[in-house]
Amino acid sequence: MKPNVMLSALACSFLLAGMSSSAVAQRATLTVNSWGGAYEKLHKQLIFEPFEKANNVKINVVTVYSADTLAQLRAQKAAPQYDVVHFSGGQEVVAAREGLIAPINAEELPNAANLYPFAKEGMSRGEGPVHLVTAIGLLYNEKKVKNPPKSWKDLWKPEYGDHLVLTDLSNSYGLLGFLMMNKVWGGSIENTKPGLDKVRELLDRSTIISSSPEIQQNFAQNDAWVAAFSQDYAHVVRQGGQPVKFVMAEEGTPAVFFTANLVAGRPNQALAKKLIDFSLSPEVQAAFAREMRYSPTNRLAKLDPAVASEVVYGDAVNGLVRFDPAQVDANRTALVESWKKLIAR
Amino acid sequence: MASHREDWAIAAPGLLLLLLAFLVPVGSILALGVRTEGGEFTPAYVIRFLTEPYYLGISWRTIKLSVVITLVCALVGFPFAYIMARVGPRLRLWLVILITLPLMTSVVVRTFGWMVLLGRGGLVPDIMRSLGLVRRNYTLMHTEVAIVVGMVQILFPFMVLSILGVILRMDPRLEEAARVMGCTFLQSVRRVVLPVATPGIVAGSLLVFTLSASYFITPSLLGGARLPVLAGSIYETATRTQDWPFAAAQSLILFTAVLLLLFPYIRLTRKAGG
Numbered sequence: 001m002k003p004n005v006m007l008s009a010l011a012c013s014f015l016l017a018g019m020s021s022s023a024v025a026q027r028a029t030l031t032v033n034s035w036g037g038a039y040e041k042l043h044k045q046l047i048f049e050p051f052e053k054a055n056n057v058k059i060n061v062v063t064v065y066s067a068d069t070l071a072q073l074r075a076q077k078a079a080p081q082y083d084v085v086h087f088s089g090g091q092e093v094v095a096a097r098e099g100l101i102a103p104i105n106a107e108e109l110p111n112a113a114n115l116y117p118f119a120k121e122g123m124s125r126g127e128g129p130v131h132l133v134t135a136i137g138l139l140y141n142e143k144k145v146k147n148p149p150k151s152w153k154d155l156w157k158p159e160y161g162d163h164l165v166l167t168d169l170s171n172s173y174g175l176l177g178f179l180m181m182n183k184v185w186g187g188s189i190e191n192t193k194p195g196l197d198k199v200r201e202l203l204d205r206s207t208i209i210s211s212s213p214e215i216q217q218n219f220a221q222n223d224a225w226v227a228a229f230s231q232d233y234a235h236v237v238r239q240g241g242q243p244v245k246f247v248m249a250e251e252g253t254p255a256v257f258f259t260a261n262l263v264a265g266r267p268n269q270a271l272a273k274k275l276i277d278f279s280l281s282p283e284v285q286a287a288f289a290r291e292m293r294y295s296p297t298n299r300l301a302k303l304d305p306a307v308a309s310e311v312v313y314g315d316a317v318n319g320l321v322r323f324d325p326a327q328v329d330a331n332r333t334a335l336v337e338s339w340k341k342l343i344a345r
Numbered sequence: 346m347a348s349h350r351e352d353w354a355i356a357a358p359g360l361l362l363l364l365l366a367f368l369v370p371v372g373s374i375l376a377l378g379v380r381t382e383g384g385e386f387t388p389a390y391v392i393r394f395l396t397e398p399y400y401l402g403i404s405w406r407t408i409k410l411s412v413v414i415t416l417v418c419a420l421v422g423f424p425f426a427y428i429m430a431r432v433g434p435r436l437r438l439w440l441v442i443l444i445t446l447p448l449m450t451s452v453v454v455r456t457f458g459w460m461v462l463l464g465r466g467g468l469v470p471d472i473m474r475s476l477g478l479v480r481r482n483y484t485l486m487h488t489e490v491a492i493v494v495g496m497v498q499i500l501f502p503f504m505v506l507s508i509l510g511v512i513l514r515m516d517p518r519l520e521e522a523a524r525v526m527g528c529t530f531l532q533s534v535r536r537v538v539l540p541v542a543t544p545g546i547v548a549g550s551l552l553v554f555t556l557s558a559s560y561f562i563t564p565s566l567l568g569g570a571r572l573p574v575l576a577g578s579i580y581e582t583a584t585r586t587q588d589w590p591f592a593a594a595q596s597l598i599l600f601t602a603v604l605l606l607l608f609p610y611i612r613l614t615r616k617a618g619g
Binding site for chain 2: 207221333337
């Protein structure tokens with residue numbers, strides 16, 4: 001008797017599973033990538049789930065980082081599997097050049113009209129629009145630091161002792177922070193020697209982290225005072241109870257630009273464009289700023305004063321420094337190797 | 346002849362799995378390290394590795410740490426395994442559970458545990474400070490000591506269990522005979538137990554050495570970015586800079602080094618009758 005009950009229960013569940021999957025198949029499906037962790041959770045909550053409801057579409061989210069997404073797009077060139085891809089490391093420049101993503105006409109996205117110029121500038125080159133920005137600046141502990149750092153060169157002030165945190169260049173925040181230090185000491189993307197030489201002076205009094213969550217641990221447990229890192233993680237650390245403030249250094253603020261791109265050669269492009277447009281809407285962007293302190297790229301996004309004071313906001317985003325992604329990409333391998341040699345004990 | 350065929354039939358699924366899931370992919374990865382994009386043979390990547398002081402430094406650290414980890418495991422593991430073999434079966438069961446219990450937890454979780462214990466303000470630096478050994482703000486994180494501590498904890502069971510198996514098979518009367526013939530306890534351990542246990546110690550050492558040479562999670566978490574080891578460098582090269590041929594060349598070198606270790610091992614165990 002028992003096995004029979006089990007069997008019929010099993011058969012029922014298969015039947016149900018079959019029915020629900022065929023129901024899903026009738027709805028349109030979009031496949032997108034996100035970057036995991038807290039970001040992906042928010043990505044789903046603020047963009048994918050509301051969009052699914054409003055448009056009767058199923059969004060299939062795959063957790064893949066930007067560099068790997070680009071590698072997958074190349075491998076799938078003949079039969080692409082994604083509809084919309086999100087990049088944070090400037091991969092859209094390469095993807096557009098190789099024809100992996102399709103150009104979008106700014107008129108096709110109603111929200112594009114309200115974007116700051118830098119956010120839609122890439123669209124004329126066939127790249128997707130910038131939907132969020134996180135700035136790289138200096139984080140400091142308000143309780144421990146008497147004279148808050150104002151400029152990148154302040155990292156070299158002896159008063160911060162051995163309480164500095166630097167970030168490995170395998171991390172894209174670390175890479176941008178380093179490129180900026182290199183720039184203020186007279187280097188360029190092709191010539192990183194000035195930056196490397198100056199960082200050597202800091203090695204003995206700093207902790208080098210490789211993954212972003214370590215920044216929080218260093219402020220909480222390792223008595224970190226000053227770090228070069230991003231505004232979104234400044235928020236994460238503060239949420240964790242540490243008295244940490246974010247400042248934009250006076251020589252300039254490099255930033256990470258998050259783009260949403262339309263994959264070439266996919267059937268559902270109209271719907272995919274609608275999804276990209278949705279991520280540009282002022283409400284969605286304001287929610288991202290509220291939840292994780294990302295800067296909006298839509299000038300209509302309204303932020304509470306408390307949130308606005310903690311992100312680069314308004315016309316200030318136009319002043320963010322963007323290192324040319326193609327140039328960075330061309331020099332990355334050599335730079336990362338010299339960096340590794342520099343920091344290895 | 347027929348029984349031979351049966352042997353092959355029984356072994357076939359395992360062999361097939363080994364071939365498809367191990368030999369083919371690993372072989373093609375290794376081949377990547379000595380081929381140009383066009384598919385011709387090139388030693389360029391291997392030469393690049395062998396001529397850069399940076400990579401030789403990483404290799405030296407990998408070997409040095411693996412040797413230290415193996416020695417610590419063997420020195421602590423042998424007495425422990427001996428005692429496990431000599432206590433009653435009930436207590437032995439509990440000791441085996443105690444030794445294998447950490448294996449049920451993810452390596453990453455255990456490594457994070459060590460990060461808490463060894464970091465600034467953690468238990469170990471705190472004790473050292475109250476003993477007056479170190480200054481305030483002292484941390485053991487991002488040191489080679491941290492790597493050794495973390496790795497020994499992970500690999501210790503492999504050593505103990507390999508030695509335990511050998512000592513358990515030993516006839517206890519051999520030891521009794523040695524004692525009757527006038528050996529002290531330590532002499533009987535050295536002249537009777539140790540030679541018998543050698544194959545176990547060698548097998549355990551080989552396991553521990555190869556595992557510690559190829560581990561990257563624990564060394565990179567406890568050692569940090571400034572103390573790279575070979576396995577970590579392979580991982581970084583493959584995933585961060587996406588230089589697959591060079592990553593493959595590094596794997597080839599690690600693989601060859603471990604393989605070279607196997608030969609003396611086989612000779613040693615053969616001599617010891619294992």
